[in-house]
Amino acid sequence: MFEYFEPESAQEAISLLGRYGEEAKILAGGTELLVNVRQKAASPKYLVNIKKTKEQLSLLGEKDEGFRLGPLCLLHDIEQEPYIKRNYSAIHEAAHQIGSFQIRNMATLGGNICQDRKCVYYNQSHVDLFMRQSLMDCWARGGKVCHAAGKDSLFHSLVGVEKCWASCSSDMLTALSCFDATIEIRGKNGVRTVQASSFWTGPDAGNKDLGSDELVTGVKLPHLPEETRSVYLKYKKDPKDFAIVSVAARMRMEKNGICEEMALYLGGIAPVPYRAVSVEEALKGKQIGTEAIVDAVKDFLEETKTRGPAMEFKVARTRSLLKNAMLRLLELRG
Numbered sequence: 348m349f350e351y352f353e354p355e356s357a358q359e360a361i362s363l364l365g366r367y368g369e370e371a372k373i374l375a376g377g378t379e380l381l382v383n384v385r386q387k388a389a390s391p392k393y394l395v396n397i398k399k400t401k402e403q404l405s406l407l408g409e410k411d412e413g414f415r416l417g418p419l420c421l422l423h424d425i426e427q428e429p430y431i432k433r434n435y436s437a438i439h440e441a442a443h444q445i446g447s448f449q450i451r452n453m454a455t456l457g458g459n460i461c462q463d464r465k466c467v468y469y470n471q472s473h474v475d476l477f478m479r480q481s482l483m484d485c486w487a488r489g490g491k492v493c494h495a496a497g498k499d500s501l502f503h504s505l506v507g508v509e510k511c512w513a514s515c516s517s518d519m520l521t522a523l524s525c526f527d528a529t530i531e532i533r534g535k536n537g538v539r540t541v542q543a544s545s546f547w548t549g550p551d552a553g554n555k556d557l558g559s560d561e562l563v564t565g566v567k568l569p570h571l572p573e574e575t576r577s578v579y580l581k582y583k584k585d586p587k588d589f590a591i592v593s594v595a596a597r598m599r600m601e602k603n604g605i606c607e608e609m610a611l612y613l614g615g616i617a618p619v620p621y622r623a624v625s626v627e628e629a630l631k632g633k634q635i636g637t638e639a640i641v642d643a644v645k646d647f648l649e650e651t652k653t654r655g656p657a658m659e660f661k662v663a664r665t666r667s668l669l670k671n672a673m674l675r676l677l678e679l680r681g
């Protein structure tokens with residue numbers, strides 16, 4: 348059982364978080380938190396529903412030399428926003444591919460980027476709760492073991508793992524990272540901003556750069572040169588599922604075919620959005636065509652220690668998704 352609050356303002360919500368700390372949880376659309384509560388992966392004593400702060404926290408529009416998105420913006424509204432579709436198409440495409448229409452109509456941006464990691468041994472709803480309870484508690488549940496470690500699996504990280512093999516499950520964070528978006532966070536000590544790409548910190552650093560007394564109050568996207576093109580591709584087992592691997596790609600090319608800017612972020616393969624630095628570096632400042640792209644991705648993740656066919660397939664799928672994303676960017680350039 349929990350005590351339930353409906354603050355009328357962001358400030359009131361922050362005071363409640365300050366008062367109850369780790370025992371309190373923000374409730375936005377509830378499409379993730381309530382599943383976690385059912386899966387016994389979260390057991391808040393205090394629920395702070397922020398829906399009544401909608402006027403303050405659901406702005407979707409231009410502000411302060413950037414495009415601002417409030418944490419209470421619904422994924423459906425982000426998907427439908429013409430300005431996003433035109434200028435940040437990877438964000439439109441990421442939102443469009445999350446869950447189902449019903450989920451996107453309830454789910455918020457803040458809830459998406461603040462969601463918990465996903466793992467079959469921790470909170471994936473299709474796994475038998477009884478099976479999970481019969482296992483020793485894993486790192487994510489406060490224990491000292493990772494049941495996914497050493498296993499050949501499609502659904503866990505390939506790289507950047509220390510103790511917990513769960514991967515970054517947030518499609519919106521992967522897409523926002525590729526635009527150098529910033530996240531505004533408010534707490535009792537004031538306001539601060541963090542880069543979207545470093546908001547998830549991995550299991551050793553508490554998973555997110557977000558204190559228990561802090562609230563995400565906005566996301567800002569920088570304005571980009573007109574020639575920028577972006578795409579979001581996602582490979583998943585089921586249409587309503589989380590990404591096995593996803594790619595957010597942004598590129599700006601000169602008329603002569605030289606790649607001026609390139610940002611590539613991957614979801615589903617690491618505990619945080621993973622930047623494909625080696626591929627970016629192989630292509631930046633060069634004339635780009637199919638051959639250059641194929642060449643740039645062919646050895647990507649070569650160092651990964653795969654443990655069987657599932658992981659080998661995941662590496663191959665990651666390379667082909669990266670390649671397809673960049674080929675689509677070339678097509679979009681016209």
Ligand SMILES: Cc1cc2nc3c(=O)[nH]c(=O)nc-3n(C[C@H](O)[C@H](O)[C@H](O)COP(=O)(O)OP(=O)(O)OC[C@H]3O[C@@H](n4cnc5c(N)ncnc54)[C@H](O)[C@@H]3O)c2cc1C
Pocket residue numbers: 372373374375376377378379380381382418422444445446447450453454455456457458459460461462463516517518519561562563564587588589590
């Ligand atoms: C069937 C199904 C399919 C799904 N598919 C996908 C998918 O493909 N991709 C994907 O990324 N997600 C997916 N999800 C997960 C989830 O629905 C989304 O991540 C959704 O955007 C969460 O938003 P919400 O408003 O419902 O969050 P909630 O459930 O209300 O909250 C989620 C977490 O965020 C915290 N939180 C919410 N808002 C704030 C804030 N402003 N500041 C600080 N903390 C906050 C909450 O305390 C909680 O810990 C799926 C879920 C389901 C049930």
